[in-house]
Amino acid sequence: MFRQARWDEPTVFELGSPGRKGYTLPKLEKEIVEAIENPEKIIPEKMRRKNPPKLPELSEVEVARHFTRLSQMNYGVDSGFYPLGSCTMKYNPKVNETIVRHKGIAWTHPYQDESTVQGILEILYKLSRWLAEITGTKEVCLQPSAGAHGELLGTLIMRAYHKFNGEDEKRREIIVPDSAHGTNPASAAMAGFEVVVAPSDKNGCVDIEALKSVVSERTAGLMLTNPNTLGIFEKNIEEIAKIVHEAGGLLYYDGANLNAILGKVRPGDMGFDIVHVNIHKTFGTPHGGGGPGAGPIGVCEKLEKFLPVPRIAFDGKQYYLDYDKPYSIGKIRGFYGNIAVLLKAYAYILSLGAEGLEEIAEVAVLNANYITKKLAKIRGFKLPFNESVPRKHECVFSAKQLKKETGIQALNIAKRLLDYGMHAPTMYFPLIVEEALMIEPTESFEKEELDKFINLLKKISEESYAHPNMVLKAPSNTSIGRVDEVRASHPRTMALSWRMHLKKQNREKPNLQ
Amino acid sequence: MTKAKTHPYIPNSVKEIKEEMMNEIGIKSIEELYSDVPEKFRLRKKLDLPEALSELELVKHIDKLLSKNKTFLDMPIFLGAGCWPHYVPAVVDYVIQRSELLTSYTPYQPEISQGMLQALFEYQSMICELTEMEVANCSMYDWASALGEAARMAARVTRRNEILIPKIIHPERKATLETYAEPAGIKVRTIDYEKETGQLNLGDLENKISDETAAVYIENPSYLGFIETQVDEIEKIAHKKNALFIVGIDPISLGVLRPPGEYGADIVIGEGQPLGNPMNYGGPLLGIFACRDDVRLIRQMPGRIIGMTRTVDGKQRGFCMVLQTREQHIRREKATSNICSNEALCAVAAAVYMAMLGPEGFRELGRHIMYKANYAMKRLNEIEGVKCPVLNSAHFKEFTVNFSSTGKTVKEIHGELLKMGIHGGKDVSREFPELGQTALYCVTEIHSKEDIERLVKSLTQILEG
Numbered sequence: 001m002f003r004q005a006r007w008d009e010p011t012v013f014e015l016g017s018p019g020r021k022g023y024t025l026p027k028l029e030k031e032i033v034e035a036i037e038n039p040e041k042i043i044p045e046k047m048r049r050k051n052p053p054k055l056p057e058l059s060e061v062e063v064a065r066h067f068t069r070l071s072q073m074n075y076g077v078d079s080g081f082y083p084l085g086s087c088t089m090k091y092n093p094k095v096n097e098t099i100v101r102h103k104g105i106a107w108t109h110p111y112q113d114e115s116t117v118q119g120i121l122e123i124l125y126k127l128s129r130w131l132a133e134i135t136g137t138k139e140v141c142l143q144p145s146a147g148a149h150g151e152l153l154g155t156l157i158m159r160a161y162h163k164f165n166g167e168d169e170k171r172r173e174i175i176v177p178d179s180a181h182g183t184n185p186a187s188a189a190m191a192g193f194e195v196v197v198a199p200s201d202k203n204g205c206v207d208i209e210a211l212k213s214v215v216s217e218r219t220a221g222l223m224l225t226n227p228n229t230l231g232i233f234e235k236n237i238e239e240i241a242k243i244v245h246e247a248g249g250l251l252y253y254d255g256a257n258l259n260a261i262l263g264k265v266r267p268g269d270m271g272f273d274i275v276h277v278n279i280h281k282t283f284g285t286p287h288g289g290g291g292p293g294a295g296p297i298g299v300c301e302k303l304e305k306f307l308p309v310p311r312i313a314f315d316g317k318q319y320y321l322d323y324d325k326p327y328s329i330g331k332i333r334g335f336y337g338n339i340a341v342l343l344k345a346y347a348y349i350l351s352l353g354a355e356g357l358e359e360i361a362e363v364a365v366l367n368a369n370y371i372t373k374k375l376a377k378i379r380g381f382k383l384p385f386n387e388s389v390p391r392k393h394e395c396v397f398s399a400k401q402l403k404k405e406t407g408i409q410a411l412n413i414a415k416r417l418l419d420y421g422m423h424a425p426t427m428y429f430p431l432i433v434e435e436a437l438m439i440e441p442t443e444s445f446e447k448e449e450l451d452k453f454i455n456l457l458k459k460i461s462e463e464s465y466a467h468p469n470m471v472l473k474a475p476s477n478t479s480i481g482r483v484d485e486v487r488a489s490h491p492r493t494m495a496l497s498w499r500m501h502l503k504k505q506n507r508e509k510p511n512l513q
Numbered sequence: 514m515t516k517a518k519t520h521p522y523i524p525n526s527v528k529e530i531k532e533e534m535m536n537e538i539g540i541k542s543i544e545e546l547y548s549d550v551p552e553k554f555r556l557r558k559k560l561d562l563p564e565a566l567s568e569l570e571l572v573k574h575i576d577k578l579l580s581k582n583k584t585f586l587d588m589p590i591f592l593g594a595g596c597w598p599h600y601v602p603a604v605v606d607y608v609i610q611r612s613e614l615l616t617s618y619t620p621y622q623p624e625i626s627q628g629m630l631q632a633l634f635e636y637q638s639m640i641c642e643l644t645e646m647e648v649a650n651c652s653m654y655d656w657a658s659a660l661g662e663a664a665r666m667a668a669r670v671t672r673r674n675e676i677l678i679p680k681i682i683h684p685e686r687k688a689t690l691e692t693y694a695e696p697a698g699i700k701v702r703t704i705d706y707e708k709e710t711g712q713l714n715l716g717d718l719e720n721k722i723s724d725e726t727a728a729v730y731i732e733n734p735s736y737l738g739f740i741e742t743q744v745d746e747i748e749k750i751a752h753k754k755n756a757l758f759i760v761g762i763d764p765i766s767l768g769v770l771r772p773p774g775e776y777g778a779d780i781v782i783g784e785g786q787p788l789g790n791p792m793n794y795g796g797p798l799l800g801i802f803a804c805r806d807d808v809r810l811i812r813q814m815p816g817r818i819i820g821m822t823r824t825v826d827g828k829q830r831g832f833c834m835v836l837q838t839r840e841q842h843i844r845r846e847k848a849t850s851n852i853c854s855n856e857a858l859c860a861v862a863a864a865v866y867m868a869m870l871g872p873e874g875f876r877e878l879g880r881h882i883m884y885k886a887n888y889a890m891k892r893l894n895e896i897e898g899v900k901c902p903v904l905n906s907a908h909f910k911e912f913t914v915n916f917s918s919t920g921k922t923v924k925e926i927h928g929e930l931l932k933m934g935i936h937g938g939k940d941v942s943r944e945f946p947e948l949g950q951t952a953l954y955c956v957t958e959i960h961s962k963e964d965i966e967r968l969v970k971s972l973t974q975i976l977e978g
Binding site for chain 2: 004008009011012013016020021022023025026028029031032033035036039040042043044046047048049050052053054055056057058060063064066067068069070071072073074075076077078079082084087089090091092093095097098099100101102103104105106107108109110111112113115116117118119120122123130133134136145146147148149151152156159181182183185186187188189190191192195233235237238261263264265266269270280284286287288289290291292293295329330331332333334335336337338339340341343347349350351352353354355356357358359360362363365366367369370373374389390392414415418423424426429443444445446447475478479480481482483484485487488489491493494495496497498499500501503
C-alpha cells in the first residue's frame with residue numbers, strides 16, 4: 001500500500017535559531033579591508049538597509065534536512081506512473097544531470113568572447129540543425145524559455161510577417177480549435193490578436209466547414225496541435241493547411257504532442273510554417289515542478305528573417321553569434337535561451353539517434369492504444385469521439401456515465417489514484433469532453449506499470465459503484481488530505497507569503513501577538 | 514528469440530512485449546496505428562541525425578566539446594550585466610537534484626505535491642522579506658521578460674499605455690520590454706540621466722510623466738552598477754500622477770541596500786539567477802516578480818502563485834496554487850499572461866540559497882562584494898589613462914571603466930587581455946557612445962585579490978606598451 005511521507009514539516013520561517021547560518025565566505029585580504037574600511041559607508045545613508053530582512057536563520061544541517069523532507073512529500077516520474085495528459089511525463093536520463101554540471105557550461109558567461117565558448121556554441125548550433133531536421137523546418141531558434149514562450153514568439157512572427165506584407169492592420173485574427181491548449185489563445189492575445197474559436201466535428205477534429213466559415217482576409221493564422229489534444233491525428237491536415245494558406249494566413253504547430261510522431265511525420269512537411277518544440281516534454285528534460293523548460297521554434301524559409309537575435313551561425317571554421325538581422329522581431333528574453341536545458345536535449349538526441357527517436361514515438365503510441373483498448377471496457381468510462389480511429393500519444397476518457405450513476409466525478413477518480421500511489425491524469429481537459437480524464441503514458445513505463453494503472457482504474461470504478469464514499473473521501477494516503485482551494489484564493493483568508501499569513505493571523509487573534 | 518534493438522529508456526521496446534500488446538489492441542503492426550496519417554506526409558526515410566551513442570561515449574563526447582570552453586574557473590573573467598558569477602553552495606545543488614522535485618510536473622494535484630508547493634511558497638515568502646513586498650509569484654522566465662510582464666500589468670491596472678524607463682538600462686532588457694509592450698499598445702519612453710552621476714534626471718522625468726503614464730521604472734543597482742539614490746523623489750513624482758512605481762533589483766544587493774518595499778515600490782522585479790543558480794551560459798535564469806498586498810494589483814499578477822491554506826477538514830496546514838482564474842488554462846485569451854512552465858526549480862534553488870544565507874549571510878555577502886568591487890575600482894583608477902568609475906556615484910558590484918584617454922579602444926585592450934589569460938568586462942562603448950571607450954566590469958565574491966591584481970598589472974602593461 002502506498003503511503004506518502006507525512007513530516008508535518010514546519011515552514012522554513014518556523015525553523016532555526018538566531019545566530020545560525022549555512023554559508024561561509026573567504027576571508028578578505030588585509031589590503032582590501034584597509035583600502036576600503038567600511039563598505040557600507042560608501043552607500044549614501046538613505047540607501048542603506050537599516051532593518052535586516054526577516055529571513056530564517058538555519059545551519060546547513062537544518063537546511064539539508066528541511067528540503068529533504070519536503071522532497072519526500074512530492075511525487076516525480078521516478079516515483080511512479082505519471083500519466084498527465086499533454087505533459088509528456090517521460091523518464092529524465094540521469095546522465096544528462098551529470099553532463100549539465102560540467103564547468104564548461106556551469107561556469108561560462110553569455111558575453112564571453114566567441115573564441116572562448118566554441119564548445120557550447122557548437123552544441124547549440126548542431127542542436128538547432130537537428131531540431132530543424134526533426135520538425136521539417138528550415139531554421140530553428142533556441143531562445144524561448146518554455147512552450148508558451150515559443151507560442152508568443154511564433155505569434156509575434158506572424159505579426160511581423162503580415163506587417164512586412166503591409167497587412168498587419170487587416171490580419172487581426174488568430175484561429176484556435178475549441179480543443180486547443182489554453183496557452184494558444186493566451187499567446188495569440190498577448191501578441192495583440194483577436195482569438196476566433198473553430199469548433200471540432202463529431203470525430204474530434206477541426207470541422208472543415210466551420211473552419212472555412214471563420215477564415216477570411218482578417219485571418220493571421222491558425223494554431224493547431226497534431227495529433228490534437230484528444231490524441232487523434234488531424235487527417236485533413238492538407239485541406240486545413242490549404243484553407244489557411246489560401247486565405248493568406250500562416251499555420252502554427254503547437255509541439256506539445258510531438259512525441260507521437262517523431263520520425264513518422266514532420267510538421268513542416270504537413271504545411272506548418274511555425275513549429276514550437278517542448279524540450280521538457282519530447283526531449284526528456286525534467287519538468288522541475290514547473291520549469292525550467294525550453295520552447296525552441298522552427299520556421300519555414302520565408303519567416304527566418306524575423307527570428308530573434310542573435311542567431312547562432314557557423315562560417316565553416318568558427319561558431320559565432322549573428323546580430324545582423326534587420327527584420328528580426330528583436331528580443332523575447334535576456335541572452336540566448338535556457339542553455340542548460342538545451343544541452344540536456346542535445347545529449348538526449350545523441351543517446352537515441354534517429355532510430356531511437358522513432359522507437360519512442362512507436363512505443364508511446366503503442367502504450368496509449370493499449371491503455372485505450374483496456375480502459376474502454378471499464379464500467380462508467382467512455383471513449384468519446386470516433387472509437388475506431390487509433391489514438392496517438394494520449395487518450396481522453398469521459399467519466400460522465402460514472403458520475404451519473406454513482407456521483408463519482410473525474411476529480412474523485414484522480415484523487416483516488418493518488419491514494420494508490422500513481423499520479424492522476426489531466427482532468428477536465430480538453431474542454432469539449434465532459435468529466436475528462438486525459439491519459440498520456442509516454443514510452444517510459446513498462447507494461448507491468450500500465451497494467452497496474454488499468455487495474456487501478458477498474459478497481460476505482462468498482463469502488464464507485466459499491467462503496468462510493470471510499471472514493472469520495474480520497475485521498476488519504478498522501479502527505480495531506482484534500483486541500484481547501486477555495487479558502488486559499490479567498491481574499492479574506494488568502495496567504496501568499498509568510499508575512500501575509502502573519503498579518504492575517506494577527507488580525508484574527510490580536511491578543512496572541 | 515530475436516533480441517532486436519532495445520533501448521534503456523524504453524522498457525517496452527522488447528519485441529515479445531510489443532507483440533503481446535499489439536495482440537491486445539488487435540493489430541499486427543504498430544504501423545497500423547499510423548494508418549490515419551496521409552501517406553504523402555509520411556517520412557519514408559530515416560531522420561538525418563548522428564548515430565546513437567552509448568552512455569560512456571556520450572559522456573566523453575560532451576566532455577570533449579565542453580572542455581573547449583574557457584570558464585571562470587580557468588581564468589579571471591569580469592563579466593556581469595545581468596548574468597552574474599556567484600558561488601552556489603553544495604546543498605543548493607543537492608536539493609534540486611532530489612528527483613521527487615526535479616522530475617515532478619507543475620503541482621496540479623496539491624495533495625501529492627506538498628513538497629514542491631511548500632518550497633515555492635517559501636521562495637515567494639523569502640523574496641518578500643528581501644524586497645519588503647507582500648506578494649511574490651513563483652517565477653517568470655527572467656528579469657527581461659518580467660519587465661515586459663510588469664509593464665503590461667501596470668497598463669491593465671491603471672488603464673494607461675505608457676511606461677517611463679531610465680536611459681541607463683540593459684539594451685536586451687529594453688528590447689524585450691519593447692517586444693512585450695508593442696502588441697499591447699504600450700509606449701516605452703526613456704528618461705535621461707545626470708551626466709556626472711548617472712542618477713535619473715528628475716527634471717526630464719517631471720517633463721515626461723503625464724496622465725498617460727502607467728508606470729515609472731527604475732533599477733537599483735542600475736545596469737551600470739551605481740546606486741540610484743533619488744528613490745523617494747522618484748516615488749513621489751510617480752505616485753502624484755497615479756502611475757505605478759516599478760523597481761528592478763539584484764537580490765544579492767539587498768543585504769546592504771535599502772529594499773524597494775521601503776521606498777514605495779508597487780511592483781518589484783529582478784534577476785534571481787544569483788540566488789543559487791549557475792550562469793549556464795545565460796540560462797535558465799529566474800525572473801523575480803513581487804507586488805504590494807493590494808487586490809487591484811494581485812488580480813493582475815502574471816504567473817503561478819502558491820498560497821498557504823488548510824485541508825478541507827480544517828485540521829492541517831497545506832499549500833496549493835491560487836488565483837488560477839488569472840491563468841491561461843482557465844481564462845484562455847483573457848488570462849493575465851500566457852505563462853505556463855516557468856522556472857520553478859530555479860526558484861527552489863533560490864529558496865535553499867536564501868535559507869542558507871539568512872539575514873546575516875546576505876549582509877556579509879553584500880559587504881564582501883562591495884569591499885572587493887570598490888577595491889578593484891580604486892586600483893583600476895590608479896592606472897594612467899584609466900578612469901574608474903565613469904559615473905560619480907556609489908557602486909555595488911559592477912562599475913564602468915573608461916579607456917578613452919589611452920588612445921586605445923575597449924576592443925583592442927580586451928583582445929590584449931584575453932591573450933594574457935584575462936577576460937575583461939562587457940564593452941558598452943556602442944551602447945553608450947557618450948561615455949566613450951567604456952566597459953562594464955563585475956567583481957563578486959568569486960574574484961580573488963590576486964585576480965584583481967593580475968587585471969591591474971596586465972592592463973598597466975598593455976597601456977604602457
